[in-house]
Amino acid sequence: MGNTILIVDDSELDLKLISTVIRNNEPFRTIITANNGEEACRQAVRHQPDLVILDWEMPDIDGLEVLRILKKNELTKDLPVILMSGVSFTDKIKEAFSVGAADFIPKPIHPEELQARAEAVLTNYANFKSLKDHANQLTLANLKNERILKSILPLPILMQIKEYGSIPPKRYKDCVAIFVDMVDFTTKTGKMSPGVLLRELHELFTGFDKVIDEHFCTRIKTVGDAYIAVCGMFYTPGNIEIEAASAAVKIRDYIIERNKNSEIKWELKIGLYNGDIIGSSVSPSNLNFDIFGETVNMASRFQAMCEPMQINVSESLSKPLSEAYKLVTRVPKKVKGKGVMPMYYIHKPLKEIEKKEAVLIPAPSMQ
Structure with missing residues (x-):
């Protein structure tokens, strides 16, 4: 598929493990890594990945705060994020989804589960991008058509066509x-x-x-x-x-x-x-x-x-x-x-x- 995936974890061992699992089905994927929240935010803006796999328990800025930062940034607000945690608190899982997490995976990682959840999120994001691109194309086409109509029709008549569909x-x-x-x-x-x-x-x-x-x-x-x-x-x-x-x-x-x-x-x-x-x-x-x-x-x-x-x-x-x-x-x-x-x-x-x-x-x- 050639996706770009950002993996964020303060453990080098977990970074290597997750990278290996993600590449297992698709060796041509681009893997970007970060070992802290600040670097994760920079990499997300720079590379615009198709998926962010983000550890919750990190020093300085934890995964949930990184998720909040990504969702507030216009450049990264739509990026899908899977949160990982070794502490499975139901109330925190609810909070993660309310902030905008696409999925949640408990640690230790099970390779088959990680692969399945990652593939599902990637597929959903691909569909989302396709629909967004189509919507943008329609918007641009409508703007272009409106500019053309404004050049040949009086504005009140253009308003009438929009409202009634005829002249x-x-x-x-x-x-x-x-x-x-x-x-x-x-x-x-x-x-x-x-x-x-x-x-x-x-x-x-x-x-x-x-x-x-x-x-x-x-x-x-x-x-x-x-x-x-x-x-x-x-x-x-x-x-x-x-x-x-x-x-x-x-x-x-x-x-x-x-x-x-x-x-x-x-x-x-x-x-x-x-x-x-x-x-x-x-x-x-x-x-x-x-x-x-x-x-x-x-x-x-x-x-x-x-x-x-x-x-x-x-x-x-x-x-x-x-x-x-x-x-x-x-x-x-x-x-x-x-x-x-x-x-x-x-x-x-x-x-x-x-x-x-x-x-x-x-x-x-x-x-």
Whole structure:
């Protein structure tokens, strides 16, 4: 089996006897010996044996105290220990098992009994390690899966999947959809290496994520160079429209500041539109969360009809935003399916915007 076994006894004669018995059935076992409790603790930490055979009656630190020390140490707490004693007191045997002994053997040692008990403990410990390794692998796999899911799903939706096992469709009322698109993305990236392109997108979207989180919004997804977020789906800040606009302005500011020190200069267009949004996964076999409805379509169109480095908002948003932002009235434009619509650019804040707390909306139920 190739196990490592630590034998602890202050008698050299007993050490040799026990070592011979233990090797009798399996000559390839590694035997480590110690003749006092302090050395036993050091050897246990260093070698992590599969079994400790420990004499109870030793000077300075007796076997029971060594057992206590091993069980308190994170590195040795799971090691199986067989205690040996020439004094068979029932109350002490109970105490040994209560501290964590795997078995007890009386002295003088009977070779057949020692072999049988040692083999049983080794087998149990091998099974324990196998189960522990399997549990650790499952834990690591779950953590890895959760990290992957967190990267593609909003946190409230991930919480919902854990609780209900699905993503039921829901209509989220009074939200603001935020669409961000990089200007001339295809032209600029045509000569970039894949590594540079991915690095740029990673840095940009990480910066956007930070802003979005600060304003109680939720990133829904990225599609190529497009970044899509929503305010008001999972959090209820004091003023959803103001928070969404503040997030859009700070994303623009982030790009302006980044361009000062970056070789690659970017421009963007941002569209905001408010209204109801339907959120769900596309199919039972696809956990990707997505958003649908007129509000989403209109935010996309407002972004497309925006000039570089501008934030285009609807008339319904202009009213709540006019108290906090200077807006520029645009020439009304024809929007597919809606006719001619008023549009406004967010120019700059009129005053310092008061930061309010937000409440997490409970996981959605089927509606």
